[in-house]
Amino acid sequence: MREYSFMVNGKQVSSSQTFEIKNPATGASLGHAPISSANDVAEAVAAAKAAQPGWAAKSDEERKGLLMQVAQVLTEHTEYLAQWITQEQGKPMAGPGSMFEMQACVGWTQVPASLDLPVETVFEDDTRSDKLYRKPIGVIGAIAPWNWPLMIAIWQVIPSLRAGNTVVLKPSEYTPIGTLEMVRLMNTVLPAGVLNTVSGDGSVGALLVENPDVDKIMFTGSERTARKIIEASKGNMARLTLECGGNDPAIILPGTDIASKAGDLFWGAFINMGQTCACAKRLYVHENDYDSVVDTLKGMAEQMPMGNGMEEGIVLGPVQNEMQFNKVKELVDDAKANGASIIRGGTPMDGPGYFYPITLVGDVDNGTRLVDEEQFGPVLPIIKYSNVEEAIAKANDTETGLGASVWGDDLEAAAQVAARIESGTVWINQHGAIHPMVPFGGVKASGYGLEFGLEGLKAVTRPLVISTKKPAPVEA
Numbered sequence: 001m002r003e004y005s006f007m008v009n010g011k012q013v014s015s016s017q018t019f020e021i022k023n024p025a026t027g028a029s030l031g032h033a034p035i036s037s038a039n040d041v042a043e044a045v046a047a048a049k050a051a052q053p054g055w056a057a058k059s060d061e062e063r064k065g066l067l068m069q070v071a072q073v074l075t076e077h078t079e080y081l082a083q084w085i086t087q088e089q090g091k092p093m094a095g096p097g098s099m100f101e102m103q104a105c106v107g108w109t110q111v112p113a114s115l116d117l118p119v120e121t122v123f124e125d126d127t128r129s130d131k132l133y134r135k136p137i138g139v140i141g142a143i144a145p146w147n148w149p150l151m152i153a154i155w156q157v158i159p160s161l162r163a164g165n166t167v168v169l170k171p172s173e174y175t176p177i178g179t180l181e182m183v184r185l186m187n188t189v190l191p192a193g194v195l196n197t198v199s200g201d202g203s204v205g206a207l208l209v210e211n212p213d214v215d216k217i218m219f220t221g222s223e224r225t226a227r228k229i230i231e232a233s234k235g236n237m238a239r240l241t242l243e244c245g246g247n248d249p250a251i252i253l254p255g256t257d258i259a260s261k262a263g264d265l266f267w268g269a270f271i272n273m274g275q276t277c278a279c280a281k282r283l284y285v286h287e288n289d290y291d292s293v294v295d296t297l298k299g300m301a302e303q304m305p306m307g308n309g310m311e312e313g314i315v316l317g318p319v320q321n322e323m324q325f326n327k328v329k330e331l332v333d334d335a336k337a338n339g340a341s342i343i344r345g346g347t348p349m350d351g352p353g354y355f356y357p358i359t360l361v362g363d364v365d366n367g368t369r370l371v372d373e374e375q376f377g378p379v380l381p382i383i384k385y386s387n388v389e390e391a392i393a394k395a396n397d398t399e400t401g402l403g404a405s406v407w408g409d410d411l412e413a414a415a416q417v418a419a420r421i422e423s424g425t426v427w428i429n430q431h432g433a434i435h436p437m438v439p440f441g442g443v444k445a446s447g448y449g450l451e452f453g454l455e456g457l458k459a460v461t462r463p464l465v466i467s468t469k470k471p472a473p474v475e476a
């Protein structure tokens with residue numbers, strides 16, 4: 001079985017220590033991923049540090065041009081990399097699956113590559129002129145999760161490179177090979193040392209986070225790991241962007257025509273089998289509309305073929321790993337034990353593979369684990385409400401605040417409800433509709449810092465103010 005390598009200073013590095021990666025749909029072995037040693041991590045950071053001044057010294061036009069070449073490489077290898085995503089992560093090639101993830105990788109490369117952060121004159125009068133410049137921070141440590149493994153790595157890497165930083169990226173130990181392969185291909189056009197990888201579990205991530213030469217960490221993953229990274233950053237004062245999970249509420253306003261919005265609602269909850277940070281994870285429905293919303297979602301679920309995502313026509317894949325599969329089972333069983341009704345699904349499917357059906361759960365409320373915790377799987381609790389104030393209060397009754405959505409035919413009324421939700425983004429009549437120009441980030445325990453667009457680019461720079469005293473006017 002093939003062994004894969006990580007990338008340090010433009011060279012592929014293999015390791016005597018490896019771990020096996022299996023396809024979550026079939027259990028078949030896909031190959032062995034390397035485990036980077038402490039020395040490997042130190043060398044990767046040293047390579048990034050050595051390459052950084054030269055990369056930062058390139059003109060904006062040169063860096064933009066090289067990143068556009070990266071977009072071209074990703075386009076040329078879309079199918080190869082999408083196959084890795086499907087085999088390692090589980091999302092199907094079709095539907096909003098791995099080809100879609102690769103299109104996002106290309107888009108989230110082209111857009112930051114074309115952005116500029118011009119020098120701002122922040123104050124000017126007869127006596128002084130104050131200009132704000134944006135400089136690269138230095139070496140960025142990027143730590144990625146397993147749910148959208150290539151796309152989220154791109155979100156971290158490309159703005160960092162655009163701004164003149166260099167990067168050491170660690171993919172998740174659940175989905176490393178596709179990302180290692182993507183970075184190998186990106187290195188065919190990037191200068192050596194500009195984009196490096198290390199590979200392994202959280203202990204390898206911890207080595208990267210603690211390294212004194214890492215200036216900023218871009219992290220996407222669980223709140224638990226984010227708290228460890230905050231602790232570790234005490235040592236090197238690394239700046240942090242933390243994109244943690246969420247428990248996004250979706251509120252359907254009374255009397256909304258849901259049939260016309262059914263596709264957006266279904267995929268807003270179930271894209272990538274619900275293993276998406278900003279998916280609808282709790283649905284609040286007015287009691288008069290409950291039956292029609294349930295029938296609509298049930299009808300959609302019945303039409304969606306589930307299976308091995310390498311097969312044609314499949315649009316729903318497995319849950320990615322055993323830990324997540326068990327968590328989904330546990331939360332559904334707990335809801336059942338506490339009086340919930342299972343509208344659809346609710347029982348794991350026979351193996352091989354971690355297949356769990358699209359599951360709709362009724363007769364639940366805040367206070368049940370399935371509603372209060374992030375399930376990160378193909379299960380949606382549907383909660384009845386009798387007035388909108390109650391729905392808003394329940395939506396906000398959570399520790400996290402990544403995304404949320406409000407669904408309604410009166411857009412003004414929907415916007416008024418949206419303004420009262422405590423989260424980084426509130427979508428109206430869509431959910432999880434991220435865009436490379438639109439800032440994205442969480443509040444509360446969902447983390448801090450923004451990604452995407454100009455705000456995201458600013459977040460991978462350090463400000464430099466140059467303040468100049470003007471000479472006094474010469475008396476005539």
Ligand code: NAD
Pocket residue numbers: 143144145146147148152170171172173200201202203204205206207209220221222223224225226228229242243244245246276277278374376402442
């Ligand atoms: P995780 O926290 O277990 O792992 C994420 C990454 O952190 C992995 O690469 C892991 O190896 C690494 N890691 C673990 N311990 C570490 C340590 N001590 N120091 C440094 N790195 C360490 O998360 P996960 O299970 O891979 O991802 C799922 C979670 O991510 C969910 O909560 C989900 O909502 C969240 N998520 C958030 C976003 C977002 O943009 N906000 C996007 C996707 C996923």
